[in-house]
Amino acid sequence: MSKQISKEEKLEELHPMDKWLRSERMPHIWCPGCGIGPTLYAWARALDRVGIDKDKVVYVSGIGCSGRGSGYLNVDGFHTTHGRAIPFAIGIKLAKPELCVNVISGDGDLFSIGGNHFIHACRRNDDLLVICINNFIYGMTGGQLAPTTPRGQYATTAPYGNIEHPFNTPHVADASGAVYVARWTSIHVRRLEKSIAEALTMKGFRYIEVLSPCPVNYGRRNKLPEPDDIAEWFRQSSVVRNGADTSEVQIEKDKPLILGNFVKRVEKLTYYEGLKKLEERVRGAR
Amino acid sequence: MGKTVLTGKHFWYGNIAIAEGAIAAGCRFFAGYPITPASEIAEHISRRFPQIGGIFVQFEDELASMAAILGASWTGVKSMTSTSGPGFSLMQENIGLGAMMEVPTVIVNTQRGGPSTGLPTLTGQGDVMQAKWGSHGQYEIIALSPDSPQEAFDLTIRCFNLAEKYRVPVILLASETIAHSAGKVVVPPEDEIELVYRKKPKVPPEEYLPYRPDEDLVPPMACAGEGYTITTTGLTHNEKGYPDTTAEAQEKLARRLNDKIRKHRKDIVDVKEENMEDAKIAVVSYGQVSRPAKRAVKMAREEGIKAGSIKLITIWPFAEHVIHKWAKQVEYFIVPELNYGQIYLEVKREADGNAQTILIPRMGGTLFTPREIYQEIKKVNKK
CATH class of the missing domain: 3.40.50.920 (Rossmann fold)
Known part of the structure; x- marks a missing residue:
């Protein structure tokens, strides 16, 4: 064979995240200043830190801006229907328990249309890591009111200000029985990564809320129009209080944002563990 | 371990025959929500699955149940749910996702009178068109309808076989009459039950395209955790599984989803x-x-x-x-x-x-x- 220079000469890895990214899908659809990217970066770093086999990682998402993430990461990705990421993920995890199943979706997806699935998965203690990227708004559809929009803030369907009472999502998770509950923001990338890594080593329903800027559809209508305005709000208002009582971490306009690792329960059986014990009992009795 | 296939002669209600048909077909994941007149299917499976190592979950609603059986099927496990009219309406959302993602799974609808809550304990056949096009968009699906407990058993197995063969949700359109009629059901020996399994990829991961169909228009299916790094979406997508929301991609994909059923009509239709x-x-x-x-x-x-x-x-x-x-x-x-x-x-x-x-x-x-x-x-x- 005559000497030829291969066209597919091996490329140097250019970015530490190349392993985790479907680079051919770049550029992504997210806006400048969005917090989804840093959140996924923290998640992928945490997977590396814990040393989880990439082929065993499953990423399930619902609908909305963050729903698109499952198609950008280089793992088995499932972009499902609006609100149904959690039950879809439960199906995967129960049917193949050796997989590391993650749900990463938005606040509207997980707490409005998917709210019922969220609380019941907490209650059953399904073995999932659920990360809610909370940007306080429906970003993809153009800035409508979310179940997390703080009172008095503006949305395209709340043009005179929000009159509703938003969810305090860590408290919802805690009250519903999640075994791990934390809140960080997308600018606290290192602490978020550590928190995700801790959650990845646990079993059961683990919940991390990540406050995330949406400059285009939240910031613009709420006097935070520049790409880094919301990040600056997070920086100035954040107070880390690990172990805080989740009933006291409600997000309110002009109040401190309480962040931290709030809840860690170790004794609660997962649904799958309960099922396996039941199987033993049933078979033993025969 | 309990026996998986209960070979022999039985006197079963239709709902029991359906549950046993599913077990004989290899179903090992069931998700559902109580509803009359389908509940006995879930009840029976909740009793049988712990004996044979299947996963049973009673979910918070039919929306979750339908989503979960899609997820479970993506691991290669045969999955099923059962319901009646009101629950069937809720499942339409993810039946559409199942059609779009091409997920083999089985949905049993023991029909009752409708519309709405209608006649919970009495029979009907009002969901025939809903079974065809209950979810939005243009798609094709498979539905079979049994007339007896024996046929309920036999057709449940065929539902699984067709779902696996064509990568599509298949509906068993039963009814209260069949669900609650008892009759003789002959269960053949396990090795005489013909079972079909979805096609797996024949190429290594780097050459695999999750939505590139074979000549029969059905793409081989790699599942989660098999190293194929699949991605799938309810959005219109290309052969890589990547979203491609263009008229061209829609024409190609939606047409194939319909044609893979239409062009096999003679194989699927049984009269x-x-x-x-x-x-x-x-x-x-x-x-x-x-x-x-x-x-x-x-x-x-x-x-x-x-x-x-x-x-x-x-x-x-x-x-x-x-x-x-x-x-x-x-x-x-x-x-x-x-x-x-x-x-x-x-x-x-x-x-x-x-x-x-x-x-x-x-x-x-x-x-x-x-x-x-x-x-x-x-x-x-x-x-």
């Missing part, structure tokens, strides 16, 4: 024809209505009337070629249904003016008596 050789009047029926229909044809034959019976075992895709063929011979199709004319319109369309189509409607609640159908045959015969 049972009786007394059709010289028939001038054909009673077209399906599900539990087939039983009084068959009896009515017998009564007519005893009177010397040239009546025959076409029982549709496959409801969707519709047996177009069968109706088309017989329309050239018969003068009348009589369609008794427990609704106000759903399959009737399909028959009429395929008869295409070559034969007259007559509907015997009933809104549900009770089944026809053979005499009611027989009288219609007689009336038509006098014309």
Whole structure:
């Protein structure tokens, strides 16, 4: 064979995240200043830190801006229907328990249309890591009111200000029985990564809320129009209080944002563990 | 371990036959929500699965149940849910996702009277069109309808086989009558039950495209955790599984999703024809209505009337070629249904003016008596 220079000469890895990214899908659809990217970066770093086999990682998402993430990461990705990421993920995890199943979706997806699935998965203690990227708004559809929009803030369907009472999502998770509950923001990338890594080593329903800027559809209508305005709000208002009582971490306009690792329960059986014990009992009795 | 296939003769309710059919077909994941008249399927499976190592979950609703069986199927496990009308309505969302992502799974709908809460404890056939197009968008699906506990057992197995073969959600369109009728069910030896499994990729991960179809229009299916790094979405997508929301991609994908069923119509469609050789009047029926229909044809034959019976075992895709063929011979199709004319319109369309189509409607609640159908045959015969 005559000497030829291969066209597919091996490329140097250019970015530490190349392993985790479907680079051919770049550029992504997210806006400048969005917090989804840093959140996924923290998640992928945490997977590396814990040393989880990439082929065993499953990423399930619902609908909305963050729903698109499952198609950008280089793992088995499932972009499902609006609100149904959690039950879809439960199906995967129960049917193949050796997989590391993650749900990463938005606040509207997980707490409005998917709210019922969220609380019941907490209650059953399904073995999932659920990360809610909370940007306080429906970003993809153009800035409508979310179940997390703080009172008095503006949305395209709340043009005179929000009159509703938003969810305090860590408290919802805690009250519903999640075994791990934390809140960080997308600018606290290192602490978020550590928190995700801790959650990845646990079993059961683990919940991390990540406050995330949406400059285009939240910031613009709420006097935070520049790409880094919301990040600056997070920086100035954040107070880390690990172990805080989740009933006291409600997000309110002009109040401190309480962040931290709030809840860690170790004794609660997962649904799958309960099922396996039941199987033993049933078979033993025969 | 309990026995998986209960080979032998049984006296089972339809719902039990469905549950045992699923187990015999290899179903090991069940997700559902209680609803009359389907609950006995979930109850039976919740008792049987711990014996044989299946996963049973009673979810918070039908939305979750349907999503979960799709997720489970993506690991290579055969999955199922069962419900009735109101729950079936809630499942439509993810039946559409199942069609789009091409997920083999089985949905049992033991129909009751509707609309809305309707007749929880009484029978109906009002969900026939919903089974076809209950979810939004243009898609094709498979639905089979049993007329007895035995057929409920047999067709449940066939539902799984068709789901695996064509990578599509398949619906068993049963009904309260079948669910709560007891009858003889013969379960064959395990090695005599023919089972189909989805095609797996024959190429290594770097060459695999999750939505590149084979010649039969069905793409081989790699599952989660197998190292193929699949990505899938409910958005219109290309062969890589990446979102591609263009008219071109839509034309290619949506057309194939429909064609993979339509072009295999003759493989999927199963009908049972009786007394059709010289028939001038054909009673077209399906599900539990087939039983009084068959009896009515017998009564007519005893009177010397040239009546025959076409029982549709496959409801969707519709047996177009069968109706088309017989329309050239018969003068009348009589369609008794427990609704106000759903399959009737399909028959009429395929008869295409070559034969007259007559509907015997009933809104549900009770089944026809053979005499009611027989009288219609007689009336038509006098014309």
